[in-house]
Amino acid sequence: MRDVAVIGVGMIKWGERWESSLRDLFVEAALAALDDCGLDRVDALYVGSMSPGLFTGQEHIGALFADYLGLAHLPATRVESACASGGLAFRQAFLEVSSGLSEIVLAAGVEKMTDVDGAEATYVLSTAADQEYESFHGITFPGLYALIARDYMHRYGLTREQLAAVAIKNHAHGSHNPFAQFPRKIDLETVLNSPMVADPLRLMDCSPITDGAAAVVLCPLERARELGKKKPVKVLGSGQASDTMALHHREDFCYFRSTAEAAKRAFEMAKIERERVDFLEVHDCFTIAEICVLESLGFFERGKAGSAAQEGITALDGKLPVNPSGGLKSKGHPVGATGVAQIVELVHQLRGEAGERQVKGAKVGLAQNMGGTGASSVVHILEGC
Amino acid sequence: MRDVAVIGVGMIKWGERWESSLRDLFVEAALAALDDCGLDRVDALYVGSMSPGLFTGQEHIGALFADYLGLAHLPATRVESACASGGLAFRQAFLEVSSGLSEIVLAAGVEKMTDVDGAEATYVLSTAADQEYESFHGITFPGLYALIARDYMHRYGLTREQLAAVAIKNHAHGSHNPFAQFPRKIDLETVLNSPMVADPLRLMDCSPITDGAAAVVLCPLERARELGKKKPVKVLGSGQASDTMALHHREDFCYFRSTAEAAKRAFEMAKIERERVDFLEVHDCFTIAEICVLESLGFFERGKAGSAAQEGITALDGKLPVNPSGGLKSKGHPVGATGVAQIVELVHQLRGEAGERQVKGAKVGLAQNMGGTGASSVVHILEGC
Numbered sequence: 001m002r003d004v005a006v007i008g009v010g011m012i013k014w015g016e017r018w019e020s021s022l023r024d025l026f027v028e029a030a031l032a033a034l035d036d037c038g039l040d041r042v043d044a045l046y047v048g049s050m051s052p053g054l055f056t057g058q059e060h061i062g063a064l065f066a067d068y069l070g071l072a073h074l075p076a077t078r079v080e081s082a083c084a085s086g087g088l089a090f091r092q093a094f095l096e097v098s099s100g101l102s103e104i105v106l107a108a109g110v111e112k113m114t115d116v117d118g119a120e121a122t123y124v125l126s127t128a129a130d131q132e133y134e135s136f137h138g139i140t141f142p143g144l145y146a147l148i149a150r151d152y153m154h155r156y157g158l159t160r161e162q163l164a165a166v167a168i169k170n171h172a173h174g175s176h177n178p179f180a181q182f183p184r185k186i187d188l189e190t191v192l193n194s195p196m197v198a199d200p201l202r203l204m205d206c207s208p209i210t211d212g213a214a215a216v217v218l219c220p221l222e223r224a225r226e227l228g229k230k231k232p233v234k235v236l237g238s239g240q241a242s243d244t245m246a247l248h249h250r251e252d253f254c255y256f257r258s259t260a261e262a263a264k265r266a267f268e269m270a271k272i273e274r275e276r277v278d279f280l281e282v283h284d285c286f287t288i289a290e291i292c293v294l295e296s297l298g299f300f301e302r303g304k305a306g307s308a309a310q311e312g313i314t315a316l317d318g319k320l321p322v323n324p325s326g327g328l329k330s331k332g333h334p335v336g337a338t339g340v341a342q343i344v345e346l347v348h349q350l351r352g353e354a355g356e357r358q359v360k361g362a363k364v365g366l367a368q369n370m371g372g373t374g375a376s377s378v379v380h381i382l383e384g385c
Numbered sequence: 386m387r388d389v390a391v392i393g394v395g396m397i398k399w400g401e402r403w404e405s406s407l408r409d410l411f412v413e414a415a416l417a418a419l420d421d422c423g424l425d426r427v428d429a430l431y432v433g434s435m436s437p438g439l440f441t442g443q444e445h446i447g448a449l450f451a452d453y454l455g456l457a458h459l460p461a462t463r464v465e466s467a468c469a470s471g472g473l474a475f476r477q478a479f480l481e482v483s484s485g486l487s488e489i490v491l492a493a494g495v496e497k498m499t500d501v502d503g504a505e506a507t508y509v510l511s512t513a514a515d516q517e518y519e520s521f522h523g524i525t526f527p528g529l530y531a532l533i534a535r536d537y538m539h540r541y542g543l544t545r546e547q548l549a550a551v552a553i554k555n556h557a558h559g560s561h562n563p564f565a566q567f568p569r570k571i572d573l574e575t576v577l578n579s580p581m582v583a584d585p586l587r588l589m590d591c592s593p594i595t596d597g598a599a600a601v602v603l604c605p606l607e608r609a610r611e612l613g614k615k616k617p618v619k620v621l622g623s624g625q626a627s628d629t630m631a632l633h634h635r636e637d638f639c640y641f642r643s644t645a646e647a648a649k650r651a652f653e654m655a656k657i658e659r660e661r662v663d664f665l666e667v668h669d670c671f672t673i674a675e676i677c678v679l680e681s682l683g684f685f686e687r688g689k690a691g692s693a694a695q696e697g698i699t700a701l702d703g704k705l706p707v708n709p710s711g712g713l714k715s716k717g718h719p720v721g722a723t724g725v726a727q728i729v730e731l732v733h734q735l736r737g738e739a740g741e742r743q744v745k746g747a748k749v750g751l752a753q754n755m756g757g758t759g760a761s762s763v764v765h766i767l768e769g770c
Contacts, residue, residue: 001485021517044625053439053509058516060435060467063627063643063760067634073646075625076761077473080463082445088462092477099484100386124438131443132406240460242448249452258448261458375448376461 001098004235006382007228008037008217009344014332015181017211022056022112023068029213029337030069030108037217037228043102045069045076048089048109049336054124056112065108075102082128083285085109086339087369087378090216091238094380097218104227108215109340121209125335128372130246142206142286144247144373146198149288151253153200156303158291160200164191165309166287167204167329173316174326176357181210181332205287210332214341224385233347236272236364237381239265245375256374259296263368266379272364274298277381279321279349279359281342283370284328293368294322297379321359324349339369339378350384386483389620391767392613393422393602394729399717400566402596407441407497408453414598414722415454415493422602422613428487430454430461433474433494434721439509441497450493460487467513468670470494471724472754472763475601476623479765482603489612493600494725506594510720513757515631527591527671529632529758531583534673536638538585541688543676545585549576550694551672552589552714558701559711561742566595566717590672595717599726609770618732621657621749622766624650630760641759644681648753651764657749659683662766664706664734664744666727668755669713678753679707682764706744709734724754724763735769 010032017025026047034040045066053059062076079088086109093107113121126135129144152158168188174180186204194203217228224232241261244250250257267274280299284290294305299320308314314322325331325345328338346365348354359365362384369378395417402410411432419425430451438444447461464473471494478492498506511520514529537543553573559565571589579588602613609617626646629635635642652659665684669675679690684705693699699707710716710730713723731750733739744750752765 023517051438051444053436053512054444056516057512057520059439059465059512060514060630060757060760062466063756064515064630066627067630067760072629073626073642075647076466076627077477077625078465080444080465081447081461092462095480095484095486098486099480101480101483127438127442127444129445130449131441132408135442240462241458242451242461244457245445245449245452257458371448372445375445375452 002100003221004094004097004218005221005224005232006216006347007219007224007232008033009347010036010215011179011341011344012213013179014210014212014334016114018114022052022058022110023064025112025211025213026065026108026110027068029215030106033106033215033217039104039217039227042104042106042217044096044105045074046089046093046105046107047078048085048339049078049111050080050082050085051124051127056115081376082371083335084339084369084371084376084378085336090340090343090380091240091378093218094235094238097220104217104219106215106217107340108213109337110213111334111336112211113209113334114211133246142198142201145286145288146201147247148253148292149200152288156306158306161188162306162310163205163287164188166284166290167191169309169315170284170323170327170329173324173357174330176355177326177331180326180330181208182330201286207285207328207333210334212332212334212337214337214344216340216343231351232385233350234383234385235380236383237266237270239263239379242376243374247373254292256292256296256370256377258374258377259293259368259370262377262379263297266381270381276364277366278362279324279365281323281325281345281367283368284323285333297368316357316359324354324357324359342367342369343380346382350382387485388606389479389482389603390606390609390617391601391732392604392609392617393418394732395421395600396564396726396729397598398564399595399597399719401499403499407437407443407495408449410497410596410598411450411493411495412453414600415491418491418600418602424489424602424612427489427491427602429481429490430459431474431478431492432463433470433724434463434496435465435467435470436509436512439512441500466761467756468720469724469754469756469761469763470721475725475728475765476625476763478603479620479623482605489602489604491600491602492725493598494722495598496719496721497596498594498719499596518631527583527586530671530673531586532632533638533677534585537673541691543691546573547691547695548590548672549573551669551675552576554694554700555669555708555712555714558709558742559715561740562711562716565711565715566593567715586671592670592713592718595719597717597719597722599722599729601725601728616736617770618735619768619770620765621768622651622655624648624764627761628759632758639677641677641681641755641762643759643762644678644753644755647762647764648682651766655766661749662751663747663749664709665751666708666710666730667753669708670718682753701742701744709739709742709744727752727754728765731767735767
């Protein structure tokens with residue numbers, strides 16, 4: 001397997017994009033990524049999307065997108081792993097370049113979630129849980145993560161204020177991200193007074209419903225400087241793993257074993273220790289998720305990440321900045337696009353072009369993307385060249 | 386890229402499987418494939434499925450299936466390319482082994498289509514066409530393929546009887562396949578008297594709505610004899626391509642350019658000529674599709690495949706047997722499973738264990754799997770060892 005680099009990234013404004021269709025969102029992000037590296041063709045396309053069928057009545061989006069990008073006849077593959085679909089698209093593109101099968105591959109993620117109303121969107125998202133043993137009985141994702149939050153509070157004494165600190169921190173980061181859906185700071189009062197969704201999770205603990213897309217271009221590392229216009233970013237490691245689908249089958253609600261296994265594989269491939277990682281983009285679909293993920297990734301001991309945001313450890317100027325992009329909470333969470341947008345943020349940071357949200361001296365970054373309540377995870381480690 | 390072999394195949398009875406859920410179908414096929422090679426573990430899982438979300442309310446099936454197979458924590462990826470999802474799952478599994486990332490990979494395809502009624506199934510299938518320019522206006526797949534059939538008839542003088550001959554031939558083959566949904570012979574009268582669906586296509590020109598799954602196990606060729614129990618089958622070539630999504634954007638209705646491009650790539654990788662291929666499994670979702678595919682693959686000149694079935698050329702004992710399994714027409718068409726089942730048939734034939742439907746002296750077989758009206762195609766060439 002040969003070394004692979006990211007040479008182009010494309011991000012677009014996320015939010016309620018009623019003027020843009022599913023294919024429009026993809027094309028906008030893909031053209032931005034191609035423009036970023038100065039290329040006008042690729043050899044293959046991977047796209048991650050959770051449920052274009054249920055959200056917009058359109059499956060078969062690999063071929064559709066290749067066509068609308070003006071590149072019909074290209075091999076085009078859609079991958080899906082619920083909210084980890086984007087990370088998976090990046091992984092498969094990495095694999096295709098790494099194997100030697102293709103030279104230049106575009107990986108994109110996209111989701112158009114606001115063509116349906118809120119109740120319908122909640123139903124569509126629930127198809128990422130176990131339909132027969134969870135969703136059928138009426139539980140939705142805020143409810144599932146509320147169970148995790150209650151368990152964590154009970155076991156480790158997590159406070160309501162510590163949960164809120166995750167949202168406050170990520171919105172502070174996102175206030176510097178022009179592509180974010182909600183690029184504004186929030187305070188403790190806003191979080192604590194926001195409507196209750198599923199006790200203890202309030203509206204401000206939840207990532208929003210979002211339309212969006214993101215795209216990146218990969219090529220062999222040895223051709224990165226010849227093909228791209230900007231500083232290449234090397235893919236050091238890639239890991240993927242799954243876990244039991246239904247939460248009630250887990251030994252431990254607060255530890256995402258798929259994340260732990262995916263991180264183990266990514267670090268083995270990267271051949272580096274955790275100390276080398278300067279910052280993280282993680283899957284904060286709910287505030288509690290960021291806390292459990294940081295422990296599952298092995299950056300905090302069990303029960304110790306609950307106070308990390310409150311203590312400033314995971315802030316932009318902290319010891320280990322987490323979600324400098326604003327995370328899913330502030331940037332938005334068009335589910336299939338999220339994993340690719342994490343890679344876009346890693347690349348901006350590792351090129352030193354992240355502006356006011358730049359992590360100082362960032363050389364190595366890690367992205368963790370997760371599906372459902374952690375039934376699937378994808379972890380990537382990238383290094384600036 | 387290293388050489389890859391198929392060492393295990395699993396097929397199950399297809400039809401209206403009301404007693405089995407989506408996950409049941411997958412597990413039954415996966416266990417059959419594992420049993421066929423005598424293994425009880427794999428390193429990764431790929432599953433092709435077109436729309437488990439719309440058909441059964443369940444996305445995130447990679448992780449779900451790994452869990453229900455008793456292999457939670459495994460990397461598990463779902464791929465989708467409409468009716469070519471199964472072929473794509475096989476291709477991605479081939480890529481993962483070929484790249485050196487994994488040793489033993491399970492590729493499966495599954496679809497559970499009878500949990501919704503016929504009108505709803507027709508809607509779900511229409512999400513494989515261009516939602517904005519085709520499906521929205523009311524056309525469905527029988528209608529789209531009827532346009533192709535009319536064009537072919539007009540240009541090349543194809544007769545109603547020649548179309549029927551494709552269905553009669555495939556049902557004759559399928560009558561020897563115990564896993565087929567409709568394993569019985571039909572005659573010309575049956576086809577010509579069957580209800581009109583979309584002129585000129587009658588019910589007996591259409592593949593059915595089916596529940597089903599299929600699975601195969603891949604490993605490096607050099608380990609195939611050590612890991613498997615039976616004669617390995619080598620993957621000689623793999624090709625994938627796309628075309629414009631909407632039929633009205635094509636220069637030519639009757640020529641599937643994605644199939645032609647995918648075949649070109651597969652033959653380039655295989656480094657063999659078409660003369661070496663002893664039989665084909667192709668995507669006969671409608672009788673007219675088999676005719677156009679045979680020409681797009683380059684086995685017949687343009688306008689010449691229309692009479693192939695009528696003249697016996699593509700029969701089991703003909704010069705180039707096509708769809709010895711019974712094809713989608715007789716075996717059934719659980720859309721995401723079809724591409725993997727084609728590989729299963731190739732392996733049975735190349736091992737010489739296809740019983741009454743055995744192609745005599747079969748050494749090399751080709752499988753062509755297609756999405757929509759050919760907006761995506763996957764072609765594989767396999768050789769017995």
